[in-house]
Amino acid sequence: xxxxxxxxxxxxxxxxxxxxxxxxxxxxxxxxxxxxxxxxxxxxxxxxxxxxxxxxxxxxxxxxx
Amino acid sequence: xxxxxxxxxxxxxxxxxxxxxxxxxxxxxxxxxxxxxxxxxxxxxxxxxxxxxxxxxxxxxxxxxxxxxxxxxxxxxxxxxxxxxxxxxxxxxxxxxxxxxxxxxxxxxxxxxxxxxxxxxxxxxxxxxx
Amino acid sequence: xxxxxxxxxxxxxxxxxxxxxxxxxxxxxxxxxxxxxxxxxxxxxxxxxxxxxxxxxxxxxxxxxxxxxxxxxxxxxxxxxxxxxxxxxxxxxxxxxxxxxxxxxxxxxxxxxxxxxxxxxxxxxxxxxxxxxxxxxxxxxxxxxxxxxxxxxxxxxxxxxxxxxxxxxxxxxxxxxxxxxxxxxxxxxxxxxxxxxxxxxxxxxxxxxxxxxxxxxxxxxxxxxxxxxxxxxxxxxxxxxxxxxxxxxxxxxxxxxxxxxxxxxxxxxxxxxxxxxxxxxxxxxxxxxxxxxxxxxxxxxxxxxxxxxxxxxxxxxxxxxxxxxxxxxxxxxxxxxxxxxxxxxxxxxxxxxxxxxxxxxxxxxxxxxx
Numbered sequence: 001x002x003x004x005x006x007x008x009x010x011x012x013x014x015x016x017x018x019x020x021x022x023x024x025x026x027x028x029x030x031x032x033x034x035x036x037x038x039x040x041x042x043x044x045x046x047x048x049x050x051x052x053x054x055x056x057x058x059x060x061x062x063x064x065x
Numbered sequence: 066x067x068x069x070x071x072x073x074x075x076x077x078x079x080x081x082x083x084x085x086x087x088x089x090x091x092x093x094x095x096x097x098x099x100x101x102x103x104x105x106x107x108x109x110x111x112x113x114x115x116x117x118x119x120x121x122x123x124x125x126x127x128x129x130x131x132x133x134x135x136x137x138x139x140x141x142x143x144x145x146x147x148x149x150x151x152x153x154x155x156x157x158x159x160x161x162x163x164x165x166x167x168x169x170x171x172x173x174x175x176x177x178x179x180x181x182x183x184x185x186x187x188x189x190x191x192x193x194x195x
Numbered sequence: 196x197x198x199x200x201x202x203x204x205x206x207x208x209x210x211x212x213x214x215x216x217x218x219x220x221x222x223x224x225x226x227x228x229x230x231x232x233x234x235x236x237x238x239x240x241x242x243x244x245x246x247x248x249x250x251x252x253x254x255x256x257x258x259x260x261x262x263x264x265x266x267x268x269x270x271x272x273x274x275x276x277x278x279x280x281x282x283x284x285x286x287x288x289x290x291x292x293x294x295x296x297x298x299x300x301x302x303x304x305x306x307x308x309x310x311x312x313x314x315x316x317x318x319x320x321x322x323x324x325x326x327x328x329x330x331x332x333x334x335x336x337x338x339x340x341x342x343x344x345x346x347x348x349x350x351x352x353x354x355x356x357x358x359x360x361x362x363x364x365x366x367x368x369x370x371x372x373x374x375x376x377x378x379x380x381x382x383x384x385x386x387x388x389x390x391x392x393x394x395x396x397x398x399x400x401x402x403x404x405x406x407x408x409x410x411x412x413x414x415x416x417x418x419x420x421x422x423x424x425x426x427x428x429x430x431x432x433x434x435x436x437x438x439x440x441x442x443x444x445x446x447x448x449x450x451x452x453x454x455x456x457x458x459x460x461x462x463x464x465x466x467x468x469x470x471x472x473x474x475x476x477x478x479x480x481x482x483x484x485x486x487x488x489x490x491x492x493x494x495x496x497x498x499x500x501x502x503x504x505x506x507x508x509x510x511x512x513x514x515x516x517x518x519x520x521x522x523x524x525x526x527x528x529x530x531x532x533x534x535x536x537x538x539x540x541x542x543x544x545x546x547x548x549x550x551x552x553x554x555x556x557x558x559x560x561x562x563x564x565x
Binding site for chain 2: 300
């Protein structure tokens with residue numbers, strides 16, 4: 001739970017951009033779109049895992065049940 | 066404290082970077098930064114909550130009252146977080162929905178506390194009157 | 196008729212002293228006539244502290260060692276105060292924790308209505324907690340005022356009886372008159388008017404926290420209660436002071452004429468007048484001791500609730516000051532309102548104690564008229 005996650009997401013973003021550019025240059029539009037969506041889903045899952053741990057901490061601290 | 070500021074600065078800059086390349090990642094990075102900041106703050110709050118519970122046990126104040134106060138605070142913070150995230154993503158309608166939901170939850174949590182307080186006040190006045 | 200009676204009593208006593216001329220025996224003889232079992236029972240029932248039983252205390256202070264050794268000792272007070280201090284420190288910590296939570300809630304943004312709702316709800320929750328904290332204090336203070344009234348009633352027969360026995364009827368009558376003034380008017384006023392106004396004022400101000408109409412009604416009630424308390428106390432003290440001067444001088448005159456009359460008996464006049472002096476000294480000594488015992492009884496019964504009320508109110512005030520920069524004005528106003536409520540209750544309890552002690556005070560004051 002530290003700053004590496006931010007860099008991971010940023011890294012995925014940059015990676016996805018690069019891959020999409022390359023695929024578009026090679027003329028594979030659909031693969032580019034698929035790659036973009038896949039990258040987005042990966043990043044979203046990372047964020048969702050972070051939100052899940054946040055919610056758990058909030059539940060524990062405020063005894064929300 | 067320095068860590069939190071560091072995370073905030075790095076997160077904002079990265080989000081701006083991402084906005085030029087891929088806009089959706091900017092939103093995700095914004096969410097992630099906010100989550101990290103909240104987590105950092107919450108860990109400090111746990112100590113306060115425990116101290117309050119302990120003192121309440123000494124004074125025979127129903128721990129339910131302090132519990133409901135803390136619960137209300139938690140709901141408020143989560144709602145705030147959700148509203149801000151939705152607004153960042155540009156979805157005003159979702160933000161409005163979360164806000165209303167949060168308010169309803171807070172009021173429903175608060176109702177027993179309000180009733181208890183009114184009862185205590187009335188019994189205090191009745192105790193004092195001849 | 197009264198003069199004859201007094202004369203006869205003093206003559207008998209002087210005859211006794213003329214035989215032995217021993218002050219000690221005189222004091223013991225007088226002590227025999229005092230019956231303090233009621234006071235003992237009340238002392239035990241109400242957990243009086245820091246002194247011995249009233250009858251033992253009376254014996255101790257009239258014995259040859261000048262000051263009772265088991266009186267109010269500093270050690271006993273400190274032993275009682277330290278757990279009290281700890282508990283009020285814990286209360287301050289609790290209130291500061293609540294202030295921190297409110298401060299965190301204030302950090303929520305103002306523009307969304309979530310912040311507004313949360314702040315209002317949190318304030319109500321916090322005032323509920325404070326009410327629960329104050330509840331036991333208020334109840335204890337109210338029962339303490341009642342106990343003080345009952346104690347005054349208990350003190351009256353014994354002291355008035357002794358005064359009448361030693362011929363100071365005016366002061367005895369004064370005592371009963373003052374007591375009826377105190378218990379029927381002043382204490383009744385306290386119980387029916389001042390205390391309910393104070394409590395109601397406090398609760399209303401807490402509900403609204405600073406602004407709004409309920410809070411101003413609460414403040415008005417508080418001020419009215421304080422004004423009535425001040426007026427009642429001043430009136431009572433004025434009336435009692437005037438009456439006690441009148442009664443004291445009347446009794447002094449009576450005693451002086453008795454002394455003079457005793458001295459002017461032809462044969463044994465001079466001897467008799469000396470014994471009359473001794474008799475008066477013994478009477479005065481025992482009378483003062485009885486008065487002191489009465490005062491000590493009142494204070495030892497009523498001191499504990501007063502101290503704990505003082506500690507709670509100080510805790511509330513300290514927290515109000517400390518939390519003002521932390522969580523803003525409304526929260527501090529809340530704490531201050533409850534502190535004021537407890538303050539007024541404490542003042543009424545202290546006033547009740549002071550007025551009861553004033554009721555006993557004429558007992559001491561006769562000495563300068565003899």
